[in-house]
Amino acid sequence: MLGFSRGTVFAAVLLSAALSVVGCAKDTGGAGGGGGGGGAPADCQRNPAPSGTAAAAPPTAPGTNAAALRVGLSFDVGGRGDASFNDAAAAGLDRARAELGLTNSKELTAAKEESEDAATTRLRQLVDGGYDPVIAVGFKYEPAVKTVAKSAPNVKFALVDSTAEGVPNVTPLLFAEEQGSFLVGAAAALKTKTCHIGFVGGVETPLIQKFEAGYKQGAKAVAPNIKIDTKYLSPAGDLSGFNDPAKGTEAAKGQLDAGADIVYAAAGASGSGVFRAIKAASSPNSPRYGIGVDSDQYQDKTLADVKDVIMTSMLKRVDVAVYDYISAVAGNRLGSLPKVFDLKVDGVGYATSGGKVDDIKPQLDAYKSRIISGAITVSATP
Numbered sequence: 001m002l003g004f005s006r007g008t009v010f011a012a013v014l015l016s017a018a019l020s021v022v023g024c025a026k027d028t029g030g031a032g033g034g035g036g037g038g039g040a041p042a043d044c045q046r047n048p049a050p051s052g053t054a055a056a057a058p059p060t061a062p063g064t065n066a067a068a069l070r071v072g073l074s075f076d077v078g079g080r081g082d083a084s085f086n087d088a089a090a091a092g093l094d095r096a097r098a099e100l101g102l103t104n105s106k107e108l109t110a111a112k113e114e115s116e117d118a119a120t121t122r123l124r125q126l127v128d129g130g131y132d133p134v135i136a137v138g139f140k141y142e143p144a145v146k147t148v149a150k151s152a153p154n155v156k157f158a159l160v161d162s163t164a165e166g167v168p169n170v171t172p173l174l175f176a177e178e179q180g181s182f183l184v185g186a187a188a189a190l191k192t193k194t195c196h197i198g199f200v201g202g203v204e205t206p207l208i209q210k211f212e213a214g215y216k217q218g219a220k221a222v223a224p225n226i227k228i229d230t231k232y233l234s235p236a237g238d239l240s241g242f243n244d245p246a247k248g249t250e251a252a253k254g255q256l257d258a259g260a261d262i263v264y265a266a267a268g269a270s271g272s273g274v275f276r277a278i279k280a281a282s283s284p285n286s287p288r289y290g291i292g293v294d295s296d297q298y299q300d301k302t303l304a305d306v307k308d309v310i311m312t313s314m315l316k317r318v319d320v321a322v323y324d325y326i327s328a329v330a331g332n333r334l335g336s337l338p339k340v341f342d343l344k345v346d347g348v349g350y351a352t353s354g355g356k357v358d359d360i361k362p363q364l365d366a367y368k369s370r371i372i373s374g375a376i377t378v379s380a381t382p
Contacts, residue, residue, distance in 0.1 A: 072131030076138030079109030092322025178214030180348030185218025198255035248273030
């Protein structure tokens with residue numbers, strides 16, 4: 001993923017073209033509303049891919065015996081089995097069991113529409129049970145983590161997707177979601193037949209807007225005239241959008257009916273509804289595809305009936321972060337963890353299961369190399 005050419009006139013021109021369209025991404029397709037009508041040009045004018053190839057991913061953190069640890073993991077809504085974000089965290093815990101000798105762990109899961117007090121109580125339960133470290137999966141845990149970590153200063157905590165400023169025993173596990181989303185946005189623009197794609201977000205928060213921003217920038221770096229529809233399932237503060245497949249189906253159907261032939265679902269467990277809408281709308285003469293998120297959703301057993309329409313997934317390697325964190329705690333080297341899990345450390349990426357993006361992998365890896373080098377800067381805001 002390292003070491004590629006910079007400074008050629010061609011690359012400079014391409015970079016300028018790619019970055020110049022970022023500002024207009026929000027204007028294409030009604031943000032916050034699905035559909036918006038057809039009429040997008042079917043003939044996408046596509047830019048050539050930049051030069052460069054992606055080098056091999058860096059090695060993961062060295063393994064350390066974790067047999068002495070008692071790890072507590074508190075999932076977000078949906079828990080293990082959500083085919084998305086929580087399952088990625090679970091995969092990291094499972095890998096620690098398999099490779100680091102971890103034998104003692106406990107998993108708890110958030111309930112839908114629960115109070116902040118419930119999250120605090122769940123974390124206290126883990127601490128009182130002697131679990132250390134405690135890993136909280138999701139930004140919603142930030143207030144609870146701050147409260148419990150301050151009251152248990154000798155216990156180590158990790159907080160996925162957020163920070164706990166001023167609380168030294170909390171390690172944030174943050175990701176460059178916009179970088180991985182850029183790559184699947186580029187894939188969508190390279191594969192679309194209608195020059196019209198969609199984005200379905202679970203909850204309209206700054207975090208999920210990072211997925212939207214990268215997706216739009218990547219698509220427009222490839223095809224500046226592409227049409228992109230956007231729909232969020234619930235507003236900020238209402239987390240139901242992450243666990244409502246019926247709303248996902250409705251949102252995706254609106255975009256498909258309007259002419260989109262590829263839809264990216266950054267919506268947690270609601271993504272299953274998006275894929276089922278795509279499956280219902282797809283036919284041999286008019287194939288439609290979905291893009292998964294967080295985990296390689298093509299491989300998820302709960303989505304086996306729709307995997308044929310999953311083109312790729314944006315990999316948010318929560319599994320890597322959870323595994324590396326447990327390994328770092330066991331080896332007393334928390335300071336070795338990256339500040340952000342980005343493309344450089346294999347913290348984000350895209351899946352190739354199913355072979356549907358094999359033919360465009362060289363182009364995607366060229367964009368990947370340019371992001372790693374800093375030649376392309378991906379915006380975190382739409």
